Amino acid sequence: MEKHILFIDDSPTIRSSVxxxxxxxxxxxxxAIDGEDGLQKMESMKEEGQSLSLIITDINMPRMDGITFISxxxxxEFKFVPIxxxxxxxxxxxxxxxxxxxxxxxxLKPFQPEQLLWAVKKVVWSK
Amino acid sequence: MSEQDETLxxxxxxxxxxxxxxxxxxxALESTPESTSDIEQLFRSMHTIxxxxxxxxxxxxxxxxxxxxxxxxxxxxxxxxxxxxxxxFLLGSIDFIRSMVDRVSQGEAEADPGDLNERKDQVRRYLxxxxxxxxxxxxxxxxxxxxxxxIEKFTFYEINLKFRKDLFYSGQDPLLILSxxxxxxxxxxxxxxxxxxxxxxxxxxxxxxxxxxxxxxxxKSYEDLENVLIFVKDDNDVHIEDITNRYREGxxxxxxxxxxxxxxxxxxxxxxxxxxxxLKKQKMLGEILVDDGKIRAEDLKEAVTSxxxxxxxxxxxxxxxxxEKVDSLINLGEELGIGxxxxxxxxxxxxxxxxxxxxxxxxxxxxxxxxxxxQVARVRMFPLEGTFxxxxxxxxxxxxxxxxxxxxxxxxxxxxxDKEVIEHIADPLKHLVRNCVDHGIETEEERQxxxxxxxxxxxxxxxxxxxxxxxxxxxxxxGLDLIGIQKKAIKLGWIEPDQVVSKEILLGFICKPGFSTxxxxxxxSGRGVGMDVVKTQLDQLGGTIDINTKKDQxxxxxxxxxxxxxxxxxxxxxAQGTSLLVPLQAxxxxxxxxxxxxxxxxxxxxxYSFRGDYIPLVNITEILNLDTTSAxxxxxALVFVDTGSKAFGIPVDEVLEPKQIIVKSLETNYRSxxxxxxxxxxxxxxxxxxxxxxxxEEIFFKNSFKGDAAHESEEEDxxx
Numbered sequence: 043m044e045k046h047i048l049f050i051d052d053s054p055t056i057r058s059s060v061x062x063x064x065x066x067x068x069x070x071x072x073x074a075i076d077g078e079d080g081l082q083k084m085e086s087m088k089e090e091g092q093s094l095s096l097i098i099t100d101i102n103m104p105r106m107d108g109i110t111f112i113s114x115x116x117x118x119e120f121k122f123v124p125i126x127x128x129x130x131x132x133x134x135x136x137x138x139x140x141x142x143x144x145x146x147x148x149x150l151k152p153f154q155p156e157q158l159l160w161a162v163k164k165v166v167w168s169k
Numbered sequence: 170m171s172e173q174d175e176t177l178x179x180x181x182x183x184x185x186x187x188x189x190x191x192x193x194x195x196x197a198l199e200s201t202p203e204s205t206s207d208i209e210q211l212f213r214s215m216h217t218i219x220x221x222x223x224x225x226x227x228x229x230x231x232x233x234x235x236x237x238x239x240x241x242x243x244x245x246x247x248x249x250x251x252x253x254x255x256x257x258f259l260l261g262s263i264d265f266i267r268s269m270v271d272r273v274s275q276g277e278a279e280a281d282p283g284d285l286n287e288r289k290d291q292v293r294r295y296l297x298x299x300x301x302x303x304x305x306x307x308x309x310x311x312x313x314x315x316x317x318x319x320i321e322k323f324t325f326y327e328i329n330l331k332f333r334k335d336l337f338y339s340g341q342d343p344l345l346i347l348s349x350x351x352x353x354x355x356x357x358x359x360x361x362x363x364x365x366x367x368x369x370x371x372x373x374x375x376x377x378x379x380x381x382x383x384x385x386x387x388x389k390s391y392e393d394l395e396n397v398l399i400f401v402k403d404d405n406d407v408h409i410e411d412i413t414n415r416y417r418e419g420x421x422x423x424x425x426x427x428x429x430x431x432x433x434x435x436x437x438x439x440x441x442x443x444x445x446x447x448l449k450k451q452k453m454l455g456e457i458l459v460d461d462g463k464i465r466a467e468d469l470k471e472a473v474t475s476x477x478x479x480x481x482x483x484x485x486x487x488x489x490x491x492x493e494k495v496d497s498l499i500n501l502g503e504e505l506g507i508g509x510x511x512x513x514x515x516x517x518x519x520x521x522x523x524x525x526x527x528x529x530x531x532x533x534x535x536x537x538x539x540x541x542x543x544q545v546a547r548v549r550m551f552p553l554e555g556t557f558x559x560x561x562x563x564x565x566x567x568x569x570x571x572x573x574x575x576x577x578x579x580x581x582x583x584x585x586x587d588k589e590v591i592e593h594i595a596d597p598l599k600h601l602v603r604n605c606v607d608h609g610i611e612t613e614e615e616r617q618x619x620x621x622x623x624x625x626x627x628x629x630x631x632x633x634x635x636x637x638x639x640x641x642x643x644x645x646x647x648g649l650d651l652i653g654i655q656k657k658a659i660k661l662g663w664i665e666p667d668q669v670v671s672k673e674i675l676l677g678f679i680c681k682p683g684f685s686t687x688x689x690x691x692x693x694s695g696r697g698v699g700m701d702v703v704k705t706q707l708d709q710l711g712g713t714i715d716i717n718t719k720k721d722q723x724x725x726x727x728x729x730x731x732x733x734x735x736x737x738x739x740x741x742x743x744a745q746g747t748s749l750l751v752p753l754q755a756x757x758x759x760x761x762x763x764x765x766x767x768x769x770x771x772x773x774x775x776x777y778s779f780r781g782d783y784i785p786l787v788n789i790t791e792i793l794n795l796d797t798t799s800a801x802x803x804x805x806a807l808v809f810v811d812t813g814s815k816a817f818g819i820p821v822d823e824v825l826e827p828k829q830i831i832v833k834s835l836e837t838n839y840r841s842x843x844x845x846x847x848x849x850x851x852x853x854x855x856x857x858x859x860x861x862x863x864x865x866e867e868i869f870f871k872n873s874f875k876g877d878a879a880h881e882s883e884e885e886d887x888x889x
Contacts, residue, residue, distance in 0.1 A: 124340025147400035
């Protein structure tokens with residue numbers, strides 16, 4: 043089955059490049075512009091009965107930041123979906139916060155497409 | 170391009186720092202060779218240099234650093250000792266790495282190939298100290314091909330994975346990680362640790378209880394393996410350790426203590442059949458000695474004969490007695506006891522100073538009589554050996570008929586039981602053994618498909634615990650079909666289709682009459698056919714059965730039986746004025762009733778704080794429909810019991826003394842009543858009822874899942 047990834051980032055450039063890279067690798071991608079938008083997208087996925095294999099999110103975003111977003115996800119039925127954080131933040135305490143909120147992994151920008159796909163494969167079953 | 174330059178800059182400055190650190194550690198080691206922290210530091214530095222240089226494409230540096238790292242690994246594992254020569258050598262290595270880094274920073278090649286190879290050989294010579302002593306390690310490749318060979322050489326790693334219990338909440342999947350490792354090499358051994366697994370009642374499906382130990386044979390690097398753990402290594406207890414030294418020539422030298430057959434079996438060199446048939450060919454000690462000419466065949470014969478004679482003599486010291494004679498002795502002892510008790514209570518009521526001596530004498534006689542009764546009862550005890558042997562044989566025959574392979578293990582053969590009980594458990598045991606072989610154990614092909622050894626295992630085990638005998642029959646077959654049982658229970662209307670029912674309750678169903686009569690169940694194997702018969706027979710013996718099953722791992726039936734069928738130790742209590750006897754072996758404590766310790770929930774449920782736990786209270790007067798004019802009001806004491814599966818408290822008016830009684834069956838004298846094991850005549854001639862705690866438990870707990878309605882209807886049944 044096609045793996046569905048929700049990608050959240052406020053930068054259009056990053057959104058388009060990451061989505062391109064993921065789609066190219068055969069994943070289905072839904073984009074969201076911030077945490078709030080991400081939660082809404084997940085709400086409609088739930089209504090449409092779509093599955094979700096992975097969430098990739100930025101940290102610094104308007105309206106709702108990544109950490110808050112992660113903890114909100116953990117309150118939904120998508121709580122067991124792995125979440126990767128893709129950000130420029132490398133601060134130890136922030137990473138710790140993210141982990142405590144339930145992030146599965148941390149990826150630092152800038153990154154190579156291979157690195158991204160490699161990381162995705164670490165948390166998503168693929169054939 | 171600029172980004173790459175930046176990365177290079179970072180690499181140069183980082184490497185310089187690391188080399189400095191490594192130097193410091195080496196110098197510190199020179200003065201304190203035992204310092205593990207310095208060895209660790211040194212190792213980490215070299216490790217980082219190796220991976221960093223590979224990342225930026227300086228493969229020569231990386232390969233050289235890798236070799237040095239291997240050397241340090243040995244140091245770390247105490248396979249090498251710190252000597253001045255070694256430190257000098259390592260300092261030289263650091264200088265060499267620095268020179269290579271300097272060269273590349275100036276845009277030159279990392280090293281002159283000849284020089285590099287020579288340097289590598291030097292390291293390898295250190296590493297090779299071991300190789301020389303064990304030439305079997307395979308011909309060392311010629312120096313020129315060496316670099317490639319050494320990197321592609323297989324390494325054995327031990328990977329220990331102990332994840333956080335809440336791993337699933339971070340979206341991680343341990344299976345994904347295991348399969349990540351599987352892609353990198355060949356699993357030599359995978360051992361899951363299930364010790365943390367709680368019992369079913371406490372099991373939470375969102376928690377992870379299993380940890381793993383993996384031994385993997387791979388030509389991939391340590392980092393490749395570590396990369397699998399990239400997202401879990403920080404906050405989980407996961408380690409990868411190079412254990413190649415232990416696996417010299419690919420064999421775990423820790424296997425040295427194991428039996429040869431086991432080792433070969435584990436390596437997959439031989440099958441279990443090969444092993445069994447080879448073992449069968451083994452000669453007996455006597456034969457070998459004869460063959461070797463150490464003893465003559467006559468000597469052997471003589472020794473065997475005298476051994477047999479001795480055994481015959483031993484047998485001759487036992488006598489055969491008609492069971493009836495023993496039984497009448499038991500009855501007489503019982504009568505005597507009752508008579509004495511009556512005398513005793515008579516004297517207690519009419520105590521006069523002169524009679525004191527008589528009372529004391531009487532007490533002594535009572536004690537002697539008690540001892541007498543116990544000893545007579547023991548005459549009836551037999552070891553279970555014969556019974557077990559019989560079923561071992563039966564299991565083998567049955568399996569043979571069905572072309573199944575089995576191995577039967579029996580333990581606790583010398584456990585003794587009342588002859589009558591032994592006789593009566595033969596039937597239930599037969600049934601259980603049949604179930605195990607027919608339905609539990611799979612065919613050879615099925616087992617192989619599941620990755621199990623071709624021969625199924627059936628284990629008979631007997632042991633005594635407390636005042637009871639336990640007999641376990643365990644198989645490692647397919648386990649009971651819980652889903653099938655549930656479907657059947659729904660069909661029978663015992664549960665609602667959408668009802669969530671615990672495994673225990675489901676297993677309880679198969680023992681209920683009416684469950685297994687349908688032919689449909691017989692077709693779908695492993696559903697505990699005829700278990701109700703087994704249960705009834707055990708009930709009659711005052712025994713219980715406990716079932717534990719796990720899909721594809723097998724089923725264990727545990728029979729719990731009274732040691733002596735006739736004698737029972739009880740505690741005499743009164744509840745609502747009724748004289749009752751509680752089996753002593755189940756009592757964990759008694760306590761004064763304290764109202765404030767009670768906590769109520771639901772309509773009928775009440776729990777009581779006892780030794781830090783909340784234990785449910787079972788109102789026996791209500792269950793047994795005794796006269797409950799004042800409900801629980803005047804209960805002044807509590808008796809706490811543990812039936813093995815449940816602990817609960819029984820409110821009583823008064824706790825009197827412990828007694829040893831002979832239980833008279835209610836069934837033969839009246840009719841069977843659930844919750845009561847029987848009755849007895851006490852010393853004062855009054856009748857007292859013996860509680861059947863498991864029956865009470867069943868009435869009170871097992872029906873409560875249906876809610877209060879079922880609970881009450883059950884009570885009505887009892888009263889009606």
